[in-house]
Amino acid sequence: MATQTKWWQKAVVYQIYPRSFQDSTGNGIGDLKGIESRLDYLKQLGVDVLWLNPIYQSPNHDNGYDISDYEAINPEFGTMADFQSLLKDAHDHGLKIVMDLVVNHTSNEHSWFIESRSSKDNPKRDYYIWRDPVDGQAPNNWGSFFSGPAWQLDEATGQYYLHLFVTEQPDLNWANPAVRDEVYQMMNRWIDLGIDGFRMDVISLISKPSGLPNGPVPAGAHYSNVNQAVANGPHVHEYLQEMRNQVLNRADLMTVGEASGVDITNAKEYANLNGQELNMVFQFEHVELDFNPDPALGKWDNRPLPLVKLKANLSKWQDQLYGRAWNSLFWMNHDQPRVVSRFGNDSPAYRVRSAKMLATVLHMLQGTPYIYQGEELGMTNAENLGWDDFDDIEILNARKFLVDLDHLLTADQLLDYVHYKGRDNARTPMQWSASANAGFTTGTPWLKLNANYSEINVDQALGDPDSVFYHYQKLIKLRHDLPIVTTGRYHLLDPDDNQVYAYQRIGSHEGLFVVANFTAETVERYYDCPNKSDLLLSNYADDRHGTLRPYEAKIYHYQK
Known part of the structure; x- marks a missing residue:
């Protein structure tokens, strides 16, 4: 262990998905003023840091992870003045705010990409990754994280651009120093506003392999697995060390990298206690142990997680990072289903007990714990959502490719899997009360509410001394009070x-x-x-x- 404990090593982070947290205007979409109105609740829970999912200007093809302007607030969420008010109020409450940094890709509506695609000789053409067709087809066999190919042909210029996610999210070319300089300047301006850190989206993917070679294609799949083809590229650590020197050393920040495809060896570099790169990483091995054995289906399954495998995986990360790097601890986030429905038991008889059990196991491990909104209530998966209710592009693309095009699953089979693993389970609005629309909005919620909000909500939890909420509160206090939880x-x-x-x-x-x-x-x-x-x-x-x-x-x- 490092001899001196850093503040973020004792901290507990609360993740806010702004669209689903609290609406203050009645338009059915959560916003910044809504978040600010709930700071007393978050302070009562006892957390230290609020991580906000993206609040920037975006056409919302991937719910804000397709950013069209890094320095403008999405009008759905409010204004820059609203953000500055939230930041000040949070700081007055003793709460820090960490912003979501999404710089592997932008929106195709970002001004950089509009210029880049305008012609092959535009000065910003090399801000993105463009390639000629190969034998009339895509430049290589990489697949998108959201099903289908990772390349999109641009008819105007005759070249393909790379998008590891949806077609509206072109990947930035981090090999171009001008791109990196633009990103660093933008980050510095956010630091100047007074934010307390960055959660870095898919940061392990920013360095693409030289030559963009084909990757291995699993049996039964059409495309190469993105993580195997791209993650932890040849210059990723060089870029992050450059970011450390250009940006991160300017303030006492908290930095966490979402490191898709990371292994122990790379994690020891990303999150080394020497402070050269990031404070910690999110790794996803423990939430991939219950994936379908058919690689063509990936995450889509509903098999239970073997506890022996879970223990082995969590233990590996606890043991091998000890004294060398720092762990992030989480059961769920905006990309994962509700943990009490996945690893616990969400039946009325056992929901509260199993939610507390899962919290206990996670929060006593070494690392920085993350609580996803509603997790502290024992919120469950939303089995009342049907095909007409889903918003998530990953779910909709899964139906398009796995059901309609490839006929690997029936719609009913996939729906069963979506109810178990789909991302919209985590994105249903926060359940504040048993009143209309769970107290989330006076209008029509942007995403259908979980049907059980009248039984599971903040008002109920705060009025029950034996609720899941108070168990989380006690766990947070133990972490703050007992150094051994950290060391x-x-x-x-x-x-x-x-x-x-x-x-x-x-x-x-x-x-x-x-x-x-x-x-x-x-x-x-x-x-x-x-x-x-x-x-x-x-x-x-x-x-x-x-x-x-x-x-x-x-x-x-x-x-x-």
Whole structure:
């Protein structure tokens, strides 16, 4: 471990998806004034940092991740004055704000791309990645993250441009120093406004392999897997070190990179404690363990996650980054389904217990924890959404390619998988109350509400001392109060137990013991705990030694 703890190592981050958090105008879309109106709630929860998903000007082909102006606020969310008011109010509440930085690609409506595609000899042509056709086809076999090819032919100039996501998101050419300089200047202007850091979208993809070679195509698939073809490219660390020198060293910022396709070796560079690149990365191995074994289907499946594999994966990252780099801890985000429905049990009998259990396991690990809006309430997947309700381009493209074109799944099969894994599960509006539209808006919500909002909402949680909300509040306080949660070494117990996750956090003079039952069964387990262990927190009212009831989770603290 680093000898001096950084503020972001003890912090807890709350992720806000602005479109779905709180509407202040009645137009059905969450906005900045809505966020500001809920700062007291976030302060009561106890979090330290608010990460805002993109609030920039965007045509919203990918809900704000297709940015047309990095320095203008999307009018749907408000104005720059509204943002500055939110930033000041958040700081007055003792809360920091981290912005989403999306610089692997822009919108095709960004002024840079409009110039770039205007002609082959435009000065900004090389701001993006253009290639001639090969034998009348796309330049290589790369696939998009959102199904289909990663290249789009531009009829006017006869060349293809690269888009690793939707066609309206052309990839920037980071090999061009002018592009990097534009990005750094933009970042510096946001820092000058007083923001506290950046979450960097798909930052592991910014450096493309030399020559853009074909990648391996999995059996049954049409295109090469993007991560295998592109992630962790030859110059990505060079670019991030340059960004550190040009931008990030100017302030005491928090930086986290979404590192699609990252492995342990690369993570040790991205998030090295020497501070040369980023503070931490998001890696996704643990939320890909339940993917379909058919690579053509990718994430689309509804199989349960094997606990033994989950423990092995989380333990690998805990052990191998210890003292070298820093972990990000998360169960879900705007791209993942609701965790209580995926890894827990969202039935009325077990939803609260299993939500608390999952929170306990995650928040006692080493790293910086992230809470996605509504996670602290135990919000569930939205099985009431049907094909006419979905907004997410990933879901709509999956139906287009997997059902309509390739006939790999029926619409009903995919709908079942979408109800389990689809991104719109996380994007339904925040459930504030049992009143009309869950207190989210006085108008028509941009995305259909989860039907269970009258039972699961903030008002209900705040009025119940045994709610999921107060359990999260207690976990956050433990992280703030107990240094060992930040510094202790991790040790997994019984790695082959497919029902219980038990681990220790070990310091020089004290330790933590965490045990969690991932099943709806009562099981017996006995561990060699040090004497005089004190129960710090449990999701049951009493402690039965040796017995773990359904989804029971306990944290013990002991002195050596």
